[in-house]
Amino acid sequence: MEPHISIVTLGVTDLERSVRFYHEGLGLPMQSRAPDSDVAFFDLAGAWLSLYPRDLLAEDATVDPDGSGFAGVTVAHNVASPEAVDDVLAEAAAAGGDVVKLGQEVFWGGYSGYFADPDGHLWEVAWNPEFDLD
CATH class of the missing domain: 3.10.180.10 (2,3-Dihydroxybiphenyl 1,2-Dioxygenase, domain 1)
Known part of the structure:
Protein backbone atom coordinates (compact mmCIF):
# COMPACT_ATOMS: atom_id res chain seq x y z
CA MET A 1 0.00 0.00 0.00
CA GLU A 59 -24.91 1.64 6.62
CA ASP A 60 -22.29 1.90 3.88
CA ALA A 61 -19.68 0.29 6.14
CA THR A 62 -22.22 -2.29 7.33
CA VAL A 63 -21.71 -1.43 11.03
CA ASP A 64 -24.02 -0.35 13.85
CA PRO A 65 -24.47 3.46 13.86
CA ASP A 66 -25.11 3.58 17.62
CA GLY A 67 -21.47 3.57 18.72
CA SER A 68 -20.67 6.35 21.20
CA GLY A 69 -17.85 7.72 23.30
CA PHE A 70 -14.20 7.99 22.33
CA ALA A 71 -13.63 6.10 19.09
CA GLY A 72 -9.83 6.05 19.40
CA VAL A 73 -9.37 8.47 16.48
CA THR A 74 -8.34 12.11 16.32
CA VAL A 75 -7.64 14.39 13.39
CA ALA A 76 -4.59 16.66 13.70
CA HIS A 77 -4.04 20.16 12.36
CA ASN A 78 -0.46 21.40 12.64
CA VAL A 79 0.31 25.11 12.78
CA ALA A 80 3.41 27.28 12.68
CA SER A 81 3.57 28.49 16.31
CA PRO A 82 2.21 27.99 19.83
CA GLU A 83 0.25 31.24 19.41
CA ALA A 84 -1.41 29.81 16.31
CA VAL A 85 -2.56 26.80 18.37
CA ASP A 86 -4.38 29.14 20.75
CA ASP A 87 -5.79 31.15 17.83
CA VAL A 88 -7.25 28.05 16.14
CA LEU A 89 -8.72 26.78 19.41
CA ALA A 90 -10.39 30.17 19.92
CA GLU A 91 -11.68 30.09 16.33
CA ALA A 92 -13.13 26.63 16.87
CA ALA A 93 -14.84 27.73 20.09
CA ALA A 94 -16.30 30.81 18.38
CA ALA A 95 -17.63 28.55 15.60
CA GLY A 96 -19.47 26.36 18.12
CA GLY A 97 -16.83 23.77 18.90
CA ASP A 98 -15.90 22.67 22.41
CA VAL A 99 -12.30 23.20 23.53
CA VAL A 100 -11.58 20.03 25.50
CA LYS A 101 -7.91 20.73 26.23
CA LEU A 102 -6.41 24.20 26.25
CA GLY A 103 -3.13 24.71 24.42
CA GLN A 104 -0.18 23.69 26.57
CA GLU A 105 3.39 22.47 26.40
CA VAL A 106 3.41 18.71 25.85
CA PHE A 107 5.77 15.85 26.66
CA TRP A 108 7.10 15.52 23.10
CA GLY A 109 8.46 19.08 23.09
CA GLY A 110 5.69 20.92 21.27
CA TYR A 111 2.50 22.74 22.18
CA SER A 112 -1.01 21.44 21.55
CA GLY A 113 -4.66 21.45 22.53
CA TYR A 114 -7.87 19.76 21.42
CA PHE A 115 -11.34 20.80 20.33
CA ALA A 116 -14.42 18.72 19.54
CA ASP A 117 -16.64 19.55 16.59
CA PRO A 118 -20.46 19.58 17.03
CA ASP A 119 -20.53 15.76 16.74
CA GLY A 120 -17.69 15.23 19.23
CA HIS A 121 -14.97 14.43 16.66
CA LEU A 122 -11.67 15.37 18.29
CA TRP A 123 -9.19 17.63 16.53
CA GLU A 124 -5.70 18.16 17.89
CA VAL A 125 -4.20 21.54 17.07
CA ALA A 126 -0.44 21.30 17.43
CA TRP A 127 2.82 23.15 16.96
CA ASN A 128 5.74 20.76 16.58
CA PRO A 129 9.20 22.38 16.51
CA GLU A 130 10.44 19.41 14.45
CA PHE A 131 7.91 19.91 11.60
CA ASP A 132 8.72 22.20 8.70
CA LEU A 133 5.33 23.34 7.43
CA ASP A 134 6.68 25.19 4.38
Missing part, protein backbone atom coordinates in the same frame (compact mmCIF):
# COMPACT_ATOMS: atom_id res chain seq x y z
CA GLU A 2 1.27 3.45 -0.86
CA PRO A 3 1.35 5.59 2.33
CA HIS A 4 -1.15 8.29 1.44
CA ILE A 5 -4.43 9.44 2.99
CA SER A 6 -6.77 10.96 0.43
CA ILE A 7 -10.07 11.49 2.30
CA VAL A 8 -11.10 11.52 5.95
CA THR A 9 -14.89 11.16 6.29
CA LEU A 10 -16.64 12.18 9.48
CA GLY A 11 -20.08 10.73 10.19
CA VAL A 12 -22.25 13.61 11.40
CA THR A 13 -25.73 13.81 12.92
CA ASP A 14 -26.70 17.17 11.36
CA LEU A 15 -24.99 17.74 8.01
CA GLU A 16 -25.98 21.41 7.63
CA ARG A 17 -24.82 22.26 11.18
CA SER A 18 -21.48 20.56 10.48
CA VAL A 19 -21.13 22.35 7.13
CA ARG A 20 -21.67 25.68 8.92
CA PHE A 21 -19.10 24.74 11.58
CA TYR A 22 -16.37 23.73 9.13
CA HIS A 23 -17.08 26.15 6.27
CA GLU A 24 -18.48 29.29 7.88
CA GLY A 25 -16.98 28.89 11.35
CA LEU A 26 -13.51 27.54 10.55
CA GLY A 27 -13.31 28.83 6.99
CA LEU A 28 -12.44 25.53 5.30
CA PRO A 29 -12.80 25.76 1.50
CA MET A 30 -15.79 23.69 0.44
CA GLN A 31 -16.47 22.18 -2.96
CA SER A 32 -19.72 23.41 -4.49
CA ARG A 33 -22.64 21.12 -3.72
CA ALA A 34 -26.29 20.82 -4.62
CA PRO A 35 -28.68 22.05 -1.89
CA ASP A 36 -30.11 18.54 -1.45
CA SER A 37 -26.73 16.75 -1.42
CA ASP A 38 -26.07 14.43 1.52
CA VAL A 39 -22.28 14.92 1.43
CA ALA A 40 -19.89 17.86 1.70
CA PHE A 41 -16.21 17.96 0.67
CA PHE A 42 -13.48 20.33 1.85
CA ASP A 43 -10.10 20.66 0.10
CA LEU A 44 -7.35 20.47 2.73
CA ALA A 45 -4.32 20.98 0.46
CA GLY A 46 -3.22 17.40 -0.12
CA ALA A 47 -6.20 15.55 1.33
CA TRP A 48 -9.97 15.96 1.58
CA LEU A 49 -12.32 16.18 4.53
CA SER A 50 -15.76 14.74 3.86
CA LEU A 51 -18.91 15.10 5.97
CA TYR A 52 -21.61 12.46 5.55
CA PRO A 53 -24.63 11.53 7.68
CA ARG A 54 -23.53 9.15 10.44
CA ASP A 55 -26.35 6.65 9.84
CA LEU A 56 -25.65 6.48 6.09
CA LEU A 57 -21.91 6.12 6.69
CA ALA A 58 -22.53 3.25 9.12
